[in-house]
Amino acid sequence: MNTRTLPLFVTIGIFLLGWVICWLQFPNMLSTRVIGNLLTDNAWLGIVAVGMTLVILSGGIDLSVGSVIAFSGVFIAVMLRDTTLHPLVIFAMVLVLTTAYGAAMGWLIDVLAMPAFIVTLAGMFLARGGAYLLSIESVPITHEFFKTLQGAYWLMPGKGRLTLIGVLMLVTVLAGMIIAHKTRFGASVYALGGGEATARLMGVRQRRTTVVVYAFSGLMAGLAGIVFAVNNGSGYSLAAVGAELSAIAAVVIGGTLLTGGAGYMFGTLIGVLTMGLIQTYITFDGQLLSWWIRIVIGLLLLVFILLQKGLVKISQARLARGEA
Template identity: 60%
Template sequence: MIRRHLPVLITLAVFVVGYLICLAQFPSFASTRVIANLLTDNAFLGIVAVGMTFVILSGGIDLSVGSVIAFTGVFLAVGIEKYDINPYLAFVLILGIAALFGAGMGFLIHAFQIPAFIVTLAGMFLARGMCFVLTTDSIPINAPAYSQITDIAFMLPGGGRLTFIALVMLLTFAAGIVLAHFTRFGANVYALGGNRTSAELMGVPVGRTTVRIYMLSSFLAALAGIVFSFYTSAGYSLAATGVELDTIAAVVIGGTLLTGGYGTIIGTLVGVLIQGLIQTYITFEGTLSSWWTKIAIGALLFAFIVLQRGLSAASGRSSRA
């Protein structure tokens, strides 16, 4: 039991240790304000990471999510500001478009047995290219609905504001946990990541599950894009570049095996928070370049991949003996 959850426990330990280090240096880390901001600042990353966890659990990868976030922002900005579409209608539209986009990628991956890497790479270029077709400028969004939504927040004791977008992220994680661990779809995702051929022989609907996984990922990427547009109040074609890689890093640091089959949604949340923690620390520190975030995450990622390798080698040995 302990062994199975070891990767998540290690992730959690890294987070706790990291937090204590921050706390020792900057006592204000204990305030609800810092914690609430940690959630708000990483809301979009968290949402998209939930989808990515499903993709990676199934043994796939989705490189298109960063571009989908940018496209969502541009679509909303252009739609709301230029064509006066009701923001709520625009949200529904973009979520639908993204879901179709993801379903299309999932279909290609399954029907033609093309590696997910290639299909989603093409998807990444396509979505990014579509941004530039709509506009090359950064368009601010001034719709009143935006300020209304960003004003929603629960005041926490100690001055922290648990914002709407942080709540959306937490709800997404809750839904993701239920979906992964308490539904047939979730079991099928794990089955696909364990061994695709065996899963097929055992009657798992491989095609349907693949389509739904990528649909979910793109849908959540669009939801992350909406959240991101609240956060920045603008749509810009070059936004969220490289977010797909940050997301993959968060998932892997969260204890999900890159080869699929093993991992948890809750681990991904901790993975996202670790990234946020490093970023916050660097902001507090003040003198370090923000690129140190990337370096620290790179080092962590490396450590976790080595750790996973070691763990799976160790469990392979023990089951053979």
């Protein structure tokens, strides 16, 4: 078996195992209600993680996404409060803004040959500051259209609600899968993550690819910001603090190599759902305190880092033994 697919199977295995454990304790876990809520509650994280997956595959990191989500939320709320524009117009503005923001960061990373960590760290402070500038207070959203969005769902058998937001997340993941695995752009992203010098030799247009990768991450952060605003019905500059770290965690638990070049978009969906599952379990239990979420996620991350390190060792040992 290809060693690269193993982390994906481990991811899926852990998710299923976790589900079985939950189900044994709380048989309700298998109901469509829980599934529906899992998708809806984690939609924003799933969307932003799709962008993060592409960034990490390219060998980079995007720390700005949490702040961009907060900025998007505040921007939407303030625009709705102060103008008469239709929410869809404002959404379009948000997406254009955040995409351009990501593209600018990608351009800086390539032109200055700076680590993505530093550039997007600056981007993180800048976006958060921009959100404060718009409003320090939480701004409620009262527009009718938002109620329509919040209430849009398809009733699954068993009275579970498959919401528009949940579907949007699944569609985003699907789009991410196609982009990453079925386009030449996606191949360039993997190539960059595998080695920049070699990728250039093979004909990857590095600047274009880097700019598009971060622009895509910005777009996903903007979209996640919209979903976040719809879910919460408000825009708040202190929202989604640390969301970038949750997204990175989901990507790694999803089996993507943090150093770039290896991983699957589908794994990220499972990573997001695994994190959501832990949250759900703790809610069901009612006794456990919420820091257990972090402890379990921390342990899972550790498992995956060890797994990846181990896999690299195994494939090297195989090569040394001459087993092609």
